[in-house]
Amino acid sequence: MNTLDTTLHAGEHGHHGPAKGIGRWLFTTNHKDIGTLYLWFSLLMFFTGGCMALMIRAELFQPGLQLVEPGFFNQMTTMHGLIMVFGAVMPAFVGLANWMVPMMIGAPDMALPRMNNWSFWILPFAFAMMISTLFMDGGAPNFGWTFYAPLSTTYAPPSVTYFIFAIHMMGISSIMGAINIIATILNLRVPGMTMMKLPLFCWTWLITAFLLIAVMPVLAGVVTMMLMDIHFGTSFFNAAGGGDPVLFQHVFWFFGHPEVYIMILPAFGIISQIIPTFARKRLFGYASMVYATASIAILSFLVWAHHMFTVGIPLAGELFFMFATMLIAVPTGVKVFNWVATMFRGSMTFETPMLFALAFVVLFTIGGFSGLMLAIAPVDFQYHDTYFVVAHFHYVLVPGAVFAIMAGAYYWLPKWTGHMLDERMGKLHFWLSFIGVNITFFPMHFIGLAGMPRRIPDYALQFADFNMVASIGAFIFGLSQLVFLWNVIACVRGGEKAAARSWEGAEGLEWEVPSPAPYHTFATPPKLPESQR
């Protein structure tokens, strides 16, 4: 227990604890504080975006317009999508990285702590600006989270300029966060932890960080081109001025497809930490997991036009993007097989984090199957921009990314708070979420195949039944997230004392430090535990 001593030892030597009051949070450079800020911010955004989703689902409960005007409905879908993607999922992963990466690699903090403070504190301003557009003349952005030109340029409400600046700020924040994670992982690993001993959560985040650095500037570029078209008389996307509206889509999706992997690779990492713990067995194929993650990341740059099968790209282009997309199924399959092989002949228990991880494996894979179907270009003509797509991306994002985040939160909460979760409440949250998510999103496959386009506030009568089911499910799912909030608060406030190694099968440096983790960990490098040597 050498490592434990060093931490405690370091603590005795006058290392200061957290500052007092609001200043602690405003000026903090401590990775744990910043991680906490990110996580709470993400939860707030999750509830904000969730309320918008419920507003959408309430309007779609029955055919006819009941609650909102079509224009406002479009603002809701747009803001819901943007807030969930940029406000809920991405910051949650950065928060988890902040908390866990230094502890997993035995580093005292992130490599660039001041920049870390900045990359968080930009976010509340960016989102305040974006949400304020709801109260402006002409309303908030109403062109979908994909903001296709010219709907988002020539035909946009005036608030689009604020939207553009908000996107710029989010991009800056993400890039800074990514640089920090790369610098930390590459430079601050404890001696002896070679790259091929890096915990998988760190590996997937490292690769994600490179994706972020590669594509966030592309997003910044595309919104800047919009800004120029709107205010400075250029015609990048304006056909009447010799521009090209399809160019917008190419640039957007060159960012957008890697973006969806940015939202799923860290989730793969979390799941790859949790399943071995509760199966009490090493991950079946560590090396192949690393290579699979890297191949997914590389392929993700070559498939963007699968979102554009109907824009009229030439046959050869269509075929190329179809084949490249299908190819992604191979490394993704490798990941799923690895998780299953890890469970096989293990010694499994089913605490809350494991339940979420298992649900992730099953439901993410279902989303993967519908993804494979969407990759088949000729059939995608029938699926594209219907509720089938809405079902697909919610299966990968909600029981995919979001369940992984919740699994991670439940897994590491004892380390953060020093208290074990009330398992009964954890299981309640799990089962309500699991049932709710499926009632919400499974019927969307049916209404999509039956022909209901996405982003519509009202629909033909043959879609009525399943829309009603989906709306009921959405309210079950949405309300059950209050149980999550309750669980987190309860766990912060008290509960059974957590041991340093809070879960029986847990391996890794983060489980060598006491729970709750002291404000400063690893002031001197720890020794690698036996299992990682």
Next chain:
Amino acid sequence: MVRITTITIGSGLGLALFAASAQAEWTVNLTPGVTDVSRSVFDLHMTIFWICVAIALVVFGVMFWSIFHHRKSRGAEAHNFHENTVVEVIWTIIPLLILVGMAVPATATLVKMYDSSEAELDVQITGFQWKWRYDYLDHNLDFFSNLSTPREQISNEADKQEHYLLEVDRHLVLPVDTKIRFLLTSNDVIHSWWVPALAVKKDAIPGFINEAWTVIDEPGIYRGQCAELCGQDHGFMPIVIEAVSRDDFQQWLADARADKQRVTAAAERTWTLDELMQQGEQVYLRACAACHLPTGEGVPGAFPALKGSAIATGEVAAHIDIVLNGKSGTAMQAFRDQLSASELAAVITYERNAWGNSLGEAVSPAQISRLLEPTTGEAEQ
């Protein structure tokens, strides 16, 4: 089979529902459609679906088997094996082969879909916010097709009819057994023209002309919708195709052209203010109210109010100009090719005399007709 599984799942969920919404038959799968291509697409969809189901059964089977048998509570001990090259190569190669098996028929279908050569009939389809224009290129006939569901049904003041939101004032009439080529473009933002029964979905993009084609096998009515978010009334621009026999199609073409002449002729007679107001209200509700609102009050920041507006209560020439020619770079379209002279005159008259705008003067159809004459260029490039 798919019907059976999906229906069992579906009805399990559906039992909880009220009878009120059981008005129309529900579907849970793609339509096989009425063309050769749509049937290949459907077959491809089903093939890939079943392959996915098979893979899912194997993967989830092993997973649940482990969850059941290898649990600590049953005394299972962990067997710490890991990394097995043979297994890993197998589970990389087998999926690859399955994918190749999928790619072959998919490629064949796609190649077929891209061959729009030797079409017998060309129809140009132009997306507008929020309606479609159909132009039978070699037959000197074009018209707009608008949603015809009454507003009262949408706002729940009247019972919804069977084809709620999927009905239009003028069908796109097409002959069966004829290779038809669609040329798609847009006047404003991007739209997407989708008719599931034909398995045709293609974006209508300003500045581009996209191609798609079909050969319809069976006469009938086929409905579809716009599939690309195009603004506020994206959900309210359906497509209705009426497929008829080749002879009926010729007859219909002749009738439609004759109708068009009658409408043009109507502009020449004198209209009373009342007549214009009456027709104007109808045109306004159909073509303008989506933006300027039925009350003429507009939406601040997006669509100007016409009630009391400087243009609608000022110089008539400026008013006529903006309605005929639109204002480029804004959502206000040019209506000169969208409405007939009498409709234009009526709607302008209406705007100048409704909601408390009370100029008392009528704009005559003949006056508009004269302005329309010199047009040569079409609205789109």
